[in-house]
Amino acid sequence: MSSLTARKAKILKSIVEDYINQAEPISSSDIKDRHLPEISSATIRNELAALEEMGYLYQPHTSSGRIPTKEAYKLYVEKLMPRKKLSKAELNLIKSHFNQQMLQLKDVLKKTAKVISEVTNYTSLAFVNDISEAVIENIKIVKLQSKTALVIVVTNLGVLKDAIVNLEEEMDDSYFDAVSKLSLQVFGGKKIAQVMKPNKIINTALKGYQKIFDAIIDIIKKYYERVGVEDFVLEGASKLLEQPEYSNVQQAKSIIAMLEAKEQLLPALKTTDNVELNIRIGKDERYQSLPECAIVTANYIVNGKNIGQAGVVGPIRMDYSKVVSVLDYIGKTINDSIQNRINIFIDEKQK
Amino acid sequence: MSSLTARKAKILKSIVEDYINQAEPISSSDIKDRHLPEISSATIRNELAALEEMGYLYQPHTSSGRIPTKEAYKLYVEKLMPRKKLSKAELNLIKSHFNQQMLQLKDVLKKTAKVISEVTNYTSLAFVNDISEAVIENIKIVKLQSKTALVIVVTNLGVLKDAIVNLEEEMDDSYFDAVSKLSLQVFGGKKIAQVMKPNKIINTALKGYQKIFDAIIDIIKKYYERVGVEDFVLEGASKLLEQPEYSNVQQAKSIIAMLEAKEQLLPALKTTDNVELNIRIGKDERYQSLPECAIVTANYIVNGKNIGQAGVVGPIRMDYSKVVSVLDYIGKTINDSIQNRINIFIDEKQK
DNA sequence: TATTAGCAATCAAAGCCAAAGAGTGCTAAG
DNA sequence: CTTAGCACTCTTTGGCTTTGATTGCTAATA
Incomplete structure (x- = not known):
């Protein structure tokens, strides 16, 4: 088996890039005309045969041009x-x-997804990563109506504020003040993961506050389970259907169905490892029912905090170069121009 | 021109229902076999010709069966x-x-859309209607971090709580208490629409609070603009692709693109009139670029409050009977089993 | 007058075949 | 190692025919 010479690499690169644009098998004479006029198509054919032997190319049928394999895309990337x-x-x-003001993590997600989709012309997605490491910085319980209160939990990654708690009897403001203060004492400085461990916090002297404390813990648990599934943004789904790969409605359906099943999709996408860029080409081994596609996401970091991932979904024949450049630049833009605007990300120690 | 006799009506009903199931032109002998064995297909053909004359049927080509026109669907419904x-x-x-506990308006929307999509097997959508008539019942400003505060506005239709306000200098809790009290005095009992009118409220003696008040008004305005666009839930988009009508990727793309362009779609869907059921068959005259489809939505009312709409999107050949039944029953279920669980909907006068 | 059997006419869909064309692999020569 | 030449393969396209479903019309019937 031969090795990947410089010329082979150039030919392979040409094929990958041309195929990304054309979406049709590339012939030896295409390569000659567009990239290597100085050598003959016969020579290129010899190289192609070698590259096929090496597992980087294949032909849909004997008398057609070549298409890159997944291995070729990996090498290309x-x-x-x-x-x-x-x-x-x-x-x-x-x-x-990104010059516009954004106050909420979800706004940033939405905006990011929108921009990515617009610039790359692929379907894009954005979501927040695991929040179990987030540290609780502040807790407030605010009376809304006679028997309803809103629980606000401030962490170093953002504000949880989707939690309404129902009380059995009416309480006055001083009660909520007391609970707020006590909550901060009990939960302040703890990680979300710690709070979720069952029955660990009840040893404190809570007197008559047991019930509302259980409710607060419950709210944090529920929030933890939902975050990610809730904060998952998909933009430009219809752009998938522009790709010739998905001109067959069956395939289009299976991939859109995959994107809709967030609960199954997210665990496969969330990465704990701290790589900047995730490129998943082809079926994920863990989820064999996934349709053929490529998912490229970047981890977005603002002020040193990993706030989530954003990226694109598309056919395996994807313009990786463009996508990576766009994700890269957006990452920089978010960090540069937004860090001072998004207060919810700022991690000032509160004491 | 003949009139719609009982037999013609029966034939038309048969065609509509069979076509809803089969998605293929219905022939005279189909009708004879399945619905009218006592008369001959020739007789039925005579009736069909009359129904076509009346505008209820058409043929894709001379030697094929009949398909209902939009007028036929309207009559059917x-x-x-x-x-x-x-x-x-x-x-x-x-x-x-709906037995599960739901604390948030958005949860109800999501759940409703999910259930509708599951039971009908169509793509479903849910969204909240205009909130400009909502009455402000309570306002709280809560300090989160040194220069960040959360504005919570309780209305009779729900809680707006996605609003974070940034301050230029650090303020203490008593400041926020004062602002909260003052806000309630100024805004309490007013409709959202009134608050949004420019410069109407500034005549009160606000002393040093001018800035934060402007910020609060701004937040309410922003929220008003976004509500609906933000709280628009789409479920089961991939189910559209199961419909033979959209087996052509171009059509599928145009309809999914329509559903993605919420900003343009929502104004066409939001109705101020108080009808229970909205059935839109075919292109909306106002938005001619819309693809061929039918949208059926119901207004959902909890405790006498119109909280929004939910329904399905699909081909014009839609199982209206099933869809209407499902929407109807879900409406009842929401009102029956949820009104006591969703505190944010409860409209207890606060004084 | 309404119904119906019978039948020619119509048209899409499917199948078939031949021709065209694109591209390869191989061989032999440079 | 490169390349011209050429036979071979296989898809694609277009044209043609056949098949089959369905209709509209006519004339007979109740």
Whole structure:
């Protein structure tokens, strides 16, 4: 078996890039015409046969051009891919979107997904990563109506504020003040993961507050279970259908169904490892029912905090170079131009 | 031109229902076999010709069976359609979903959309109606971090609590208490619409609170603009692709794109009129770029409050009878089994 | 007058076949 | 190692025929 010479690499790169654009098998003469006019198509055919032997190419049938295999895409992403410069127009589009004020983590997710989809023309997704490591910084319980209170939990990653607690009897403001103070004493500085461990906190002297404390713990648990599933944004789903790969409605359906089944999709996407870029090409081994597709996501970090992932879903024949450049630039933009605007991310120690 | 005799009506009803199931043109002998064995297909053909003349049927080509026109569907919905009984299994499925506790308006939307999609097998949507008539009942401003506060606005339709306000300098709790009290005095009892009118409230003696008041008004305005667009839930989009109507990827794409463009879609869906059921068959005249589809939504009312709409999107050949039954029953279920659980809907006068 | 059997006419869908065209692999020569 | 030449393979396309479903019309019937 031969090795990957410089010329083979160039040919392979040409095929991957041309196939990304054309979505049709690439012939030896295509390569000659567009990339290697100085050598003959016959020579290229010899190289192609070798590359096929090495597992980087295949033919749908004997008398057709070549298509890159998944291995070819992996090699392309790791070794061959250039870093594309984004155009002025693209840079400006991205910047202008993030110049607007955003106060909420979810706003950032939505905006990010929207921008990614617009610039790449792929379906995009964004979601928050695991929050069990988030540290509770503040807790307030606010009376809303006679028997209803809102529980607000501030962590170093954001504010949980989707929690309404129902009381059996009416309480006055001083009661809620007391509970707020006590909660902060009990939960302050703890990680979400710690709070969720059953029956660990009850040893404190809680007197008559047992019930509302159980409710608060319950709220945190529920929030933990839902975050991610709730805060999962999908943008431009219809763009999937522009791809010739999904011109068969069956395939289109299976991939859209996959994106809708967040509960199953998210565990496969959430990564604890701290890599910047996740490129998943082809079926995920763990979820064999997934349709053929590629998912490229970047971990977004603001002020040193990993706030989540955002990226694109598309056919395996994806413009990785462009996508990676866009994700990269958006990551920088988020960090540069937003960190001072999003107060919920700022991690000032409160004491 | 002949009139719609009982037999013509029966034939038309048969065609509509059979076509809903089969998705293929219905022939005269189909009708004879399945619905009118006592008369000949030739007679039926005569009737068909008359129904076509009347605008209720058409043929894709001369030698094919008949397909109902939009007018036929309209007539079917208004006059011919039976009220289907839901099966025990379906009733139980719906009930069991709504037995769970739901604390948030958005939870109800999501659950409703999910149930509708599951039971009808169509793509479903749910959203809240206009909130400009909501009356402000309570306002609290809660300090979260040194320069960050959360604004909570309780209305008779729910709680707005997605609003974080940034301050220029650090304030202590008493400041926020004062602002909360003052806000309640100024805004309490007012409708959202009134608050949004520019410069109407500034005549009160606000002393040093001008800035934070502007911020609060701004938050309410922003919330008003976003509500609906934010609280728009779509469920089971992939089910659209099961419909033979959308086996052509172009059509599928255009309809999914329509559902994604919430900003354009919602104004067409939101109705101020107080009808229970909205059935939109075919293109909406106002939005001619919309693809061919039918949208059926019901207004959902809890404790006498119109909280929003929910329904399905699908091909014009839609099982209206089933859909209407399901929407109807879900409406009842929401009102019956949830009103006592969702505190945010309860409209107890606070004074 | 309404119904119906009979039948020719129509048209989409399916199958078939031949021709065209794109692209390869192999061989032999440079 | 490269390349021209050429036979071979296989898809795609277009045209043609056949099949089958369904209709509309006519004339006979109740």
